[in-house]
Each structure stands twice: as structure tokens, then as C-alpha cells.
Amino acid sequence: MAEKTLMYGNHALVEGAIYAGCRFFAGYPITPQNEIPEYMSIRMNEVGGVFLQTESELAAINMLFGAAAAGARAMTSSSSPGISLMQEGLSYIAGADIPVLVVNVVRGGPGLGNIAPAQSDYFQSVKSGGHGDYHTIVLAPNSAQEMFEFPRLAFELAEKYRNPALILADGLLGQMMEPVEIKGEPIDPKSLPEQDWWLTGCKGRERRVVRSYDLRPGKLEEWNWRRWKKYQEILNNEQRWEEIKIDDAEVIVVAYGTSARVAEAGVRMAREKGIKAGLLRPITLWPFPAKIISELSKKVEDFLVVEMSLGQMIEDVRLAVEGKARIHFIGHPGGGLPTGPEIYNKIIEIRSKK
Amino acid sequence: MKLLFGRPAGLTEIKQRYCPGCGHGIVHRIIGELLVEMNIREKAIGIAPVGCSVFADEYFNCDMIQVPHGRAPAVATGIKRTRPDCVVFTYQGDGDLAAIGTAETIHAAARNENITIIFINNAIYGMTGGQLAPTTLPGMRSTTSVKGRDVVKQGYPIKVCELLNALDGPFYLERVAVDTPKNIIKTKKAIKTAFQYQLENKGFSLIEVLSMCPTGWGVTPIQAKKWIAEVMAKYYPLGEFRNRAKEVK
Ligand SMILES: Cc1ncc(C[n+]2csc(CCOP(=O)(O)OP(=O)(O)O)c2C)c(N)n1
Ligand code: SF4
Numbered sequence: 376m377a378e379k380t381l382m383y384g385n386h387a388l389v390e391g392a393i394y395a396g397c398r399f400f401a402g403y404p405i406t407p408q409n410e411i412p413e414y415m416s417i418r419m420n421e422v423g424g425v426f427l428q429t430e431s432e433l434a435a436i437n438m439l440f441g442a443a444a445a446g447a448r449a450m451t452s453s454s455s456p457g458i459s460l461m462q463e464g465l466s467y468i469a470g471a472d473i474p475v476l477v478v479n480v481v482r483g484g485p486g487l488g489n490i491a492p493a494q495s496d497y498f499q500s501v502k503s504g505g506h507g508d509y510h511t512i513v514l515a516p517n518s519a520q521e522m523f524e525f526p527r528l529a530f531e532l533a534e535k536y537r538n539p540a541l542i543l544a545d546g547l548l549g550q551m552m553e554p555v556e557i558k559g560e561p562i563d564p565k566s567l568p569e570q571d572w573w574l575t576g577c578k579g580r581e582r583r584v585v586r587s588y589d590l591r592p593g594k595l596e597e598w599n600w601r602r603w604k605k606y607q608e609i610l611n612n613e614q615r616w617e618e619i620k621i622d623d624a625e626v627i628v629v630a631y632g633t634s635a636r637v638a639e640a641g642v643r644m645a646r647e648k649g650i651k652a653g654l655l656r657p658i659t660l661w662p663f664p665a666k667i668i669s670e671l672s673k674k675v676e677d678f679l680v681v682e683m684s685l686g687q688m689i690e691d692v693r694l695a696v697e698g699k700a701r702i703h704f705i706g707h708p709g710g711g712l713p714t715g716p717e718i719y720n721k722i723i724e725i726r727s728k729k
Numbered sequence: 730m731k732l733l734f735g736r737p738a739g740l741t742e743i744k745q746r747y748c749p750g751c752g753h754g755i756v757h758r759i760i761g762e763l764l765v766e767m768n769i770r771e772k773a774i775g776i777a778p779v780g781c782s783v784f785a786d787e788y789f790n791c792d793m794i795q796v797p798h799g800r801a802p803a804v805a806t807g808i809k810r811t812r813p814d815c816v817v818f819t820y821q822g823d824g825d826l827a828a829i830g831t832a833e834t835i836h837a838a839a840r841n842e843n844i845t846i847i848f849i850n851n852a853i854y855g856m857t858g859g860q861l862a863p864t865t866l867p868g869m870r871s872t873t874s875v876k877g878r879d880v881v882k883q884g885y886p887i888k889v890c891e892l893l894n895a896l897d898g899p900f901y902l903e904r905v906a907v908d909t910p911k912n913i914i915k916t917k918k919a920i921k922t923a924f925q926y927q928l929e930n931k932g933f934s935l936i937e938v939l940s941m942c943p944t945g946w947g948v949t950p951i952q953a954k955k956w957i958a959e960v961m962a963k964y965y966p967l968g969e970f971r972n973r974a975k976e977v978k
Contacts, residue, residue, distance in 0.1 A: 399811060440796065586795035
């Protein structure tokens with residue numbers, strides 16, 4: 376068996392990003408993700424990368440815009456209020472088709488809210504939090520291992536589609552310690568081939584322009600339809616999820632990240648009592664794994680959505696189910712965690728009312 | 730036939746959209762000439778703002794990026810840190826740089842980021858139709874100060890060179906104007922010096938250019954030039970504010 380190291384989720388994410396060839400980090404402190412910039416400042420120094428503590432999240436995301444346009448694998452991390460400030464830059468980055476990685480270690484909101492783990496930024500993440508028609512690829516890890524692995528996946532998807540990618544975690548995932556297996560070969564960013572849109576100075580070639588605007592009549596519509604095609608491709612090819620005991624399930628719990636870890640306990644308790652419960656964990660929140668949920672809704676009567684919010688992902692579940700099954704909900708808005716027994720009890724309640 | 734005067738190769742063939750008598754065209758020409766004369770066109774990355782010069786990404790014949798309102802110094806930082814061998818310059822208006830982008834400007838200067846900022850001060854928001862800018866002079870009319878800027882209600886203008894000169898960070902700060910041929914030559918010299926310092930890794934330069942906006946000011950081009958000399962340059966004195974290359978060691 377491969378060797379494992381005990382790591383904080385936030386540190387695993389830093390190691391994963393550097394392993395993936397990230398050599399540019401810009402960010403601004405906010406709890407509960409401060410371990411990321413702090414550890415980044417040390418690690419970037421060691422690997423000869425760039426670390427910048429910025430004056431604001433606005434500056435950070437715009438530095439990413441520049442760095443990524445110039446060919447760097449660039450990332451930032453923040454938490455909810457900071458991510459709100461980054462939406463302007465994200466819209467421009469999406470409009471200019473530039474790949475970057477943004478990590479949101481979500482806390483309770485709205486407003487200053489609190490610093491407890493939450494999942495209340497789902498809408499902002501998957502529906503495009505900034506202005507204009509665009510989408511961000513969104514990955515939801517549920518362990519320190521995935522905190523290590525997802526930066527690489529995020530960069531690969533971002534670059535494949537020339538689109539910003541987001542990792543949606545929370546304070547619990549960031550601050551708990553778990554064994555992590557360092558997998559795969561580290562990427563040397565110098566080995567990445569130059570792309571035909573990188574800004575490098577126009578020596579020996581035509582000049583290049585990175586922009587998000589087109590004022591010529593009809594042109595922006597053309598651009599945006601082209602982008603829509605890209606989004607369709609992502610929707611078709613990149614839906615990712617994990618399934619636990621769903622083959623014969625009569626109730627399927629749908630939950631991501633921290634909620635999904637708790638939901639697994641609830642499902643296990645139900646199974647011990649002979650109740651056919653299963654878990655479907657979306658790994659990509661955009662593209663949302665609608666195909667599998669739509670399939671399942673043809674034979675499963677009840678879906679239970681568990682979220683650390685007032686209920687946001689539940690809308691995507693509802694869309695995927697298209698009225699073919701009943702949908703139930705457990706929500707903890709404002710930093711509370713669901714528990715295994717709570718989910719178990721809800722499953723019992725759902726099945727007894729049937 | 731020998732060509733004595735033509736479009737510099739640092740500018741593209743695209744026809745510029747600036748109004749007659751506008752200062753943007755002059756500064757564009759200066760930068761276009763310097764890109765070639767200093768042999769930096771092929772390693773330059775220019776940053777186009779929001780404002781009348783948004784289309785600068787079409788005009789400069791080098792790699793270009795168009796960025797959000799005011800954020801050019803942050804984007805420039807990301808580019809320069811990624812490609813330290815490139816010459817990175819931003820081209821920004823006063824609304825862009827001194828209103829929405831104040832923080833980005835001050836902090837890039839405080840970091841002594843090795844970039845060049847060309848700051849066009851025309852004392853007004855040109856593109857959006859002549860509203861009050863952070864640089865609009867006391868008493869000066871705009872579409873949102875129709876009786877003239879009232880400093881009691883609208884506060885005082887921001888003098889960017891003076892403001893940045895309070896910081897330890899910046900390497901070179903100079904205010905110039907493009908109202909007369911003599912001043913245009915000085916402007917070119919200042920921008921050239923700024924590029925040179927960047928090539929020498931000296932750090933942050935900002936060249937503030939007092940520039941005509943006859944359309945926004947509601948005057949003729951000739952009157953606009955006169956106004957710069959008679960009014961604007963009195964409020965915003967021309968000259969070098971900081972040049973650390975000249976400081977005695
Ligand atoms: C976030 C944001 N706010 C407002 C605008 C609208 N806007 C476009 S240009 C401009 C003013 C630009 O003025 P200045 O920077 O002085 O440049 P000029 O047009 O005078 O050359 C404004 C407010 C915008 N594009 N983005
Ligand atoms: S509005 Fe003013 S700044 Fe804009 S192009 Fe016309 S003269 Fe120049």
C-alpha cells in the first residue's frame with residue numbers, strides 16, 4: 376500500500392496545487408482558509424513560484440487574470456465574502472476564456488455571517504456569480520485526499536475548456552486532518568506547451584489580444600453562442616459523482632462535500648436496519664450530475680437532499696428529477712452540521728409515510 | 730519617394746476612434762513610436778482600460794489585454810510576475826485609475842512593482858459622457874456638476890503624483906502634458922525614461938499626462954489646449970515628483 380501522510384485539508388490542497396504545477400498564488404486573508412495562503416507563502420518560496428498577499432480580493436483575482444493570460448497555472452483562495460468580491464474578475468476571466476483556479480472555503484452567510492462550515496455559496500458558484508452568461512466548472516471535494524487531488528483535475532479541466540474552475544470546500548474540510556496519499560507524477564509547469572492565446576510578447580509572431588468585449592453588432596451574440604457550445608460539451612462530458620449502494624435503493628440521499636460524509640453515516644445506519652438507502656454524491660456541481668439523477672428517478676420514489684444551506688442544490692435535483700419522484704430536504708443554514716442519526720431518522724420517516 | 734513621416738510600426742493600421750483634438754491619439758502615437766525605437770515591441774504586453782481608450786487593445790501593435798475598470802495595475806502585476814522579461818504597461822484614464830482603481834494603483838506603487846503606468850488625466854469621464862471625475866477641478870463643470878464642482882459637496886480633486894509621492898515605493902513619478910509640441914516632446918522623454926527604468930528592473934513608474942478632452946469639456950480643440958496651460962497645469966503642476974535614479978546615494 377502506498378504511504379500516507381497526515382495532513383490538514385487546507386495544506387493538502389496547497390500540496391496538490393503545487394504538485395499540479397501551480398506557481399502563482401495571490402490572495403487576501405479570510406477565515407477559515409488562512410492556512411492556504413500561509414502555507415502557500417512558504418511552499419511557493421521553496422519551489423520558486425510567486426506568492427502575493429494582495430490589498431483585496433479584487434486585486435487577487437485580477438492578478439490571476441494577468442498571470443493566467445501570460446501562461447501561468449494560477450490560483451487564489453478565499454472564503455465567501457472574499458469570493459463575492461472576486462465575481463467581477465471571474466466574469467471578465469470567463470468572458471476572455473482564461474483558465475484559472477479559485478478555491479472557496481465556504482463560511483456561513485449572507486453578509487459577514489460566521490466562520491463555521493457552510494454550503495451556502497452553491498448558487499453563486501454554479502449559476503455564475505458575476506454578470507453575464509457564463510459558467511464556472513465547480514468541484515466539491517469531501518476529504519483531505521480530494522483536497523490534494525482536485526487542484527490538478529481543476530487545472531486540467533480549466534485548461535481543456537479554457538474556463539475558470541472553482542473548488543468548493545468548507546472550513547471543516549479545510550481544517551480537519553486526514554491521511555493523504557501523494558499520487559501521480561508532479562507537473563513541471565515549464566513542460567506545459569505554450570498555448571496560442573498566451574501573452575508572451577509578440578516576438579516572431581502576430582500580436583495576440585485577450586479581451587471579453589465585442590461591440591460589433593451581432594458579434595457578442597456569436598461569441599456567447601460559441602461559449603454555449605463549450606458549456607454543452609462540458610455538460611455532456613464532465614459530470615462526475617460518487618455512488619454508494621444506489622443499485623437497489625428506494626431512498627437516495629443526494630449530498631456533496633461535508634454533508635455527503637455525514638449522509639454516508641445515515642445511509643449506513645439505515646442499511647443496518649434493512650432499509651434500502653443509497654447515497655449519490657455530486658463531485659462536479661457544475662456540470663451537475665443530472666444524467667444519473669434523471670436515470671435514477673425513473674425507478675426511485677424518494678430523494679433526500681442534505682445541504683448546509685437553506686436549500687440550493689435541491690433546485691438542480693428537482694430539475695433533474697423532473698417531477699418523477701418525491702424530494703425531501705434537510706438543511707442547516709448558518710454553520711450547523713447535519714448528523715448521521717438525523718439523516719437516518721429522516722429516511723425512516725420518508726419510508727414510513729410511503 | 731522617401732517616406733518622411735508615417736504611422737509608427739508600434740501602432741496597428743486600425744483607424745482610431747478618438748474625437749478631434751483628443752489627447753489620447755497623441756499619447757498613443759508616442760507609445761507606438763517608443764515600442765519601435767526602444768526595440769521593445771516584441772516583448773511588450775499592454776493593458777487596455779475601461780474608458781475612451783478601451784480600444785487601445787486594437788491600436789497598439791503588441792500583445793494586449795483588456796481588463797476591468799481600474800484593475801489594470803493588478804493585472805499588470807500578474808503578468809509581470811509571470812513574465813519578468815516582458816515590458817508591461819497600463820494605459821489608464823483618471824476615472825479608471827483614481828476612482829475605482831485607487832487601491833490597485835496605490836498598492837502597485839507601494840510594492841514598487843516593476844511596471845509602467847501611463848495615466849491620462851483629462852479631468853473628466855470621457856466615455857460615459859462627461860461626468861465628474863476624481864480629477865475634475867474645483868468649479869469645473871461636468872454633467873454631474875452642472876454648476877461647477879462644489880468642493881463642499883463633491884470634495885476635492887485627487888492629485889495622483891502628489892499622492893503617490895507620499896509613498897516610499899515608487900521609483901519614478903512625473904507629470905507632463907500634451908498641449909504643445911514642446912510638452913509632447915517632454916512627454917515622450919518621460920515615457921521613454923519610464924520604459925527604460927522597467928528594462929533596468931528599477932520598479933514602479935507612473936507618468937501622468939494632462940490631456941485634452943474637448944468633447945467632455947464642451948470646448949474647441951484650440952480652447953482645450955489653452956485651458957490645459959492656463960488652468961489645469963496651475964492646479965496640477967508639471968514636473969518630476971520622484972526619480973530615485975537621481976537621488977544621491
Ligand atoms: C465597473 C464599471 N463601472 C462603470 C463603468 C462605466 N464606465 C465606462 S468608462 C468610465 C469612465 C472612464 O473615464 P476615464 O477613466 O477618465 O477615461 P476617459 O473616458 O476619460 O478616457 C466609466 C465610469 C464600467 N465600464 N465598469
Ligand atoms: S470624449 Fe474626450 S477623451 Fe474621449 S475620445 Fe473624445 S475627446 Fe478623447
